[in-house]
Amino acid sequence: MRKIYVIGIGAGDPDHLTLQAVKALNEVDVFFLFDKGTEKSDLIRLRHEILERHATGRAYRLVEARDPERDRDRAADGVAYAGAVDDWRSRRAEIYARMITDELGDGTSEDADGNGSVGAFLVWGDPSLYDSTLAILEEILERGTVRFEYEVIPGISSVSALAAKHRIGLNRVARPVQITTGRRLAEGWPQDADDVVVMLDAHQSFRHHLADDPVIYWGAYVGTEDEILVSGRLSEVAGRIEELRAEARARKGWIMDTYLLRRD
Ligand SMILES: C[S@@+](CC[C@H](N)C(=O)[O-])C[C@H]1O[C@@H](n2cnc3c(N)ncnc32)[C@H](O)[C@@H]1O
Numbered sequence: 001m002r003k004i005y006v007i008g009i010g011a012g013d014p015d016h017l018t019l020q021a022v023k024a025l026n027e028v029d030v031f032f033l034f035d036k037g038t039e040k041s042d043l044i045r046l047r048h049e050i051l052e053r054h055a056t057g058r059a060y061r062l063v064e065a066r067d068p069e070r071d072r073d074r075a076a077d078g079v080a081y082a083g084a085v086d087d088w089r090s091r092r093a094e095i096y097a098r099m100i101t102d103e104l105g106d107g108t109s110e111d112a113d114g115n116g117s118v119g120a121f122l123v124w125g126d127p128s129l130y131d132s133t134l135a136i137l138e139e140i141l142e143r144g145t146v147r148f149e150y151e152v153i154p155g156i157s158s159v160s161a162l163a164a165k166h167r168i169g170l171n172r173v174a175r176p177v178q179i180t181t182g183r184r185l186a187e188g189w190p191q192d193a194d195d196v197v198v199m200l201d202a203h204q205s206f207r208h209h210l211a212d213d214p215v216i217y218w219g220a221y222v223g224t225e226d227e228i229l230v231s232g233r234l235s236e237v238a239g240r241i242e243e244l245r246a247e248a249r250a251r252k253g254w255i256m257d258t259y260l261l262r263r264d
Pocket residue numbers: 011012123124125126127128129130131156157158159198199200201219220221222223224256257258
């Protein structure tokens with residue numbers, strides 16, 4: 001039986017890797033890596049660095065593929081956005097299924113059997129948070145064209161890394177915290193939570209909530225050498241965050257930022 005590890009590798013600091021992840025890395029025959037285009041080559045570089053440093057226990061192969069492009073023009077409203085993500089996920093599922101079939105042996109396929117039967121996907125942060133790898137593997141299993149078992153190794157998420165860097169808890173005593181996207185925050189402040197973590201925000205959606213004037217704990221490239229952290233009352237720091245964000249994005253060609261908004 002083929003086996004797949006889905007390994008959370010942390011949010012950018014090579015030291016985020018857990019001992020459990022290192023153990024799993026050393027059982028893998030084939031690592032599947034995805035290139036999202038040159039602008040995010042830093043993210044690929046971290047994966048290579050992790051493998052060079054920690055996957056030292058046995059010979060492995062790297063199988064690299066280009067990530068399918070997502071249809072960004074269909075992102076105008078929520079329904080179109082969800083449709084675009086579904087399409088993209090299905091195209092990704094096809095690529096994953098082909099790689100698993102061709103590159104991992106299962107004791108029956110002559111072509112792949114010399115390759116070893118253990119594969120791995122290295123997932124940014126933690127696989128449970130805004131990542132499609134698990135859903136894609138489930139989709140492949142449902143299609144039934146290739147069989148495998150899989151195991152998930154948790155990683156340090158960008159949210160944990162952000163909270164640690166600001167030395168804050170995410171929730172206040174006995175209160176809820178909500179994790180959401182920039183897209184949703186732009187539509188309104190979530191009900192039932194005064195503490196809101198925002199991810200995947202390309203448009204600085206915190207600007208929609210200046211009137212509430214929450215405290216913001218913001219971080220970009222958290223855990224990497226480019227890390228930027230800012231905290232304070234939104235009315236006082238929003239402008240600086242926008243400037244820093246624009247400057248960093250122009251310099252590096254991409255940005256990943258996350259923040260907690262804490263309303264009184
Ligand atoms: C597709 S999600 C993946 C999240 C990932 N699975 C995790 O556990 O952090 C990408 C979003 O995560 C956040 N993110 C990931 N790495 C980050 C980092 N090093 N610093 C700040 N935000 C980060 C950003 O909000 C980015 O838009």
